[in-house]
Every structure is written in C-alpha cells, then in structure tokens.
Amino acid sequence: GAGVSQTPSNKVTEKGKYVELRCDPISGHTALYWYRQSLGQGPEFLIYFQGTGAADDSGLPNDRFFAVRPEGSVSTLKIQRTERGDSAVYLCASSLRAGGYTEAFFGQGTRLTVV
Amino acid sequence: SQQGEEDPQALSIQEGENATMNCSYKTSINNLQWYRQNSGRGLVHLILIRSNEREKHSGRLRVTLDTSKKSSSLLITASRAADTASYFCASMFSGGYNKLIFGAGTRLAVHP
Numbered sequence: 001g002a003g004v005s006q007t008p009s010n011k012v013t014e015k016g017k018y019v020e021l022r023c024d025p026i027s028g029h030t031a032l033y034w035y036r037q038s039l040g041q042g043p044e045f046l047i048y049f050q051g052t053g054a055a056d057d058s059g060l061p062n063d064r065f066f067a068v069r070p071e072g073s074v075s076t077l078k079i080q081r082t083e084r085g086d087s088a089v090y091l092c093a094s095s096l097r098a099g100g101y102t103e104a105f106f107g108q109g110t111r112l113t114v115v
Numbered sequence: 116s117q118q119g120e121e122d123p124q125a126l127s128i129q130e131g132e133n134a135t136m137n138c139s140y141k142t143s144i145n146n147l148q149w150y151r152q153n154s155g156r157g158l159v160h161l162i163l164i165r166s167n168e169r170e171k172h173s174g175r176l177r178v179t180l181d182t183s184k185k186s187s188s189l190l191i192t193a194s195r196a197a198d199t200a201s202y203f204c205a206s207m208f209s210g211g212y213n214k215l216i217f218g219a220g221t222r223l224a225v226h227p
Binding site: 004031033035040041042043044045048050055056059089091093098100101103104105106107108109 | 121145146148150156157158159160163165203213214215216217218219220
C-alpha cells in the first residue's frame with residue numbers, strides 16, 4: 001500500500017479482555033516500530049523490529065504486552081488482561097531500515113479505549 | 116521518562132508571524148527529527164538534521180542543532196492557519212540504538 005495501515009482505527013474493550021492491534025508497514029520497509037501516545041503527551045516507544053525479530057522491546061510496560069512480526073511484514077501488538085490505564089493511541093511506524101539517517105513513516109494509529 | 120523536553124508546551128500566534136519551538140535531549144545523538152501531528156493521530160516527518168549539521172532548511176522550516184547544549188529549535192516562518200498542529204522532536208541516539216525518542220511536543224495554534 002501507499003502508507004502504513006493500522007487496523008482497527010478505534011477499539012473499545014472491556015477491562016480484562018484481550019486485544020490485538022494490527023500494523024501493515026510500507027512494502028519493503030524492514031524496520032517497524034510501535035509507540036503508545038497518551039493524551040497531551042509525545043509518543044512513547046514500545047518495541048521495534050528489524051525484519052522478523054524484536055530488536056528492542058525495552059519499552060513494553062509489562063508482560064501483558066507482546067508483539068510479533070512473523071514474516072517480516074505485518075505486525076500485531078497483543079495486549080492481555082487489558083486495564084483502563086492501557087487506553088491510548090497506539091501508533092505504528094516503518095522505515096526502510098533501522099537507525100541511520102532514515103525517517104519513519106507513521107500510520108494513523110489505533111485508539112484503544114478500555115472501559 | 117524516555118522523553119526529552121520541549122518548550123513552549125503551547126504557542127498561540129497570528130498568521131504571518133514566525134513560530135519557534137525548542138527541544139532538549141539527554142544523550143549523544145546520531146540525528147534529530149521533527150514531526151508534525153494533526154488531531155492526535157498520525158505523525159508526519161518534517162525534517163531530519165544529522166549530529167554533524169548545525170542548520171537545515173526546508174521551505175518555510177528552519178531547524179538548528181546545538182550538540183554542545185543538547186538542544187534543537189524549529190522555526191516556522193510566515194505561519195499559516197494550516198500550520199496549526201502539534202510538533203514533536205525525536206532523537207535518534209548514537210551507539211547502536213535505533214529507536215526514536217520523542218519529546219512531549221509543542222501545540223501550535225495559528226489564528227487567521
């Protein structure tokens with residue numbers, strides 16, 4: 001596709017439920033990033049992939065959060081036992097490669113609301 | 116906190132005026148990037164400045180970088196109402212770290 005696609009655009013779930021957020025990066029981009037943004041704050045780094053492997057998952061807040069990218073393209077962010085504090089916009093970005101002088105292209109985000 | 120600091124947090128100006136936003140970061144960087152965000156959703160890349168550059172221009176945007184002070188500034192000249200958005204700086208740290216760390220952003224409002 002032309003840009004980074006994230007689905008769903010909005011997700012409302014009940015506390016304690018499991019959710020999956022999907023990211024389709026730009027074709028050919030090897031690096032993929034997940035960020036979380038709370039209202040009035042800047043994006044907070046969660047995890048990034050170089051190819052299929054999670055190169056840095058230091059931003060994942062706890063073990064309820066997990067992300068995969070099995071074929072080096074589409075990625076899924078999985079949140080177990082959701083809590084109200086997980087409510088935020090989850091942003092995905094991709095870049096041609098990780099690091100260096102490359103810009104990241106962002107999707108429109110998934111707004112997650114835990115009620 | 117992962118984030119660097121930006122100031123001001125909010126800026127309100129009239130069309131035609133210049134807008135200056137500042138950003139500070141904490142450790143050595145490979146490059147620093149500025150992004151724009153409308154309505155709290157997707158971010159759009161504006162400009163990237165490398166650690167060995169001091170100034171860069173793109174259209175009405177001018178970015179400076181002072182690595183001795185660990186700070187950067189974004190200047191938007193002759194602002195327009197359409198420039199109303201949140202602006203974020205993001206640092207790409209050196210030393211093999213390949214993630215962008217964002218500041219808290221500046222909310223810019225340009226009034227017609």
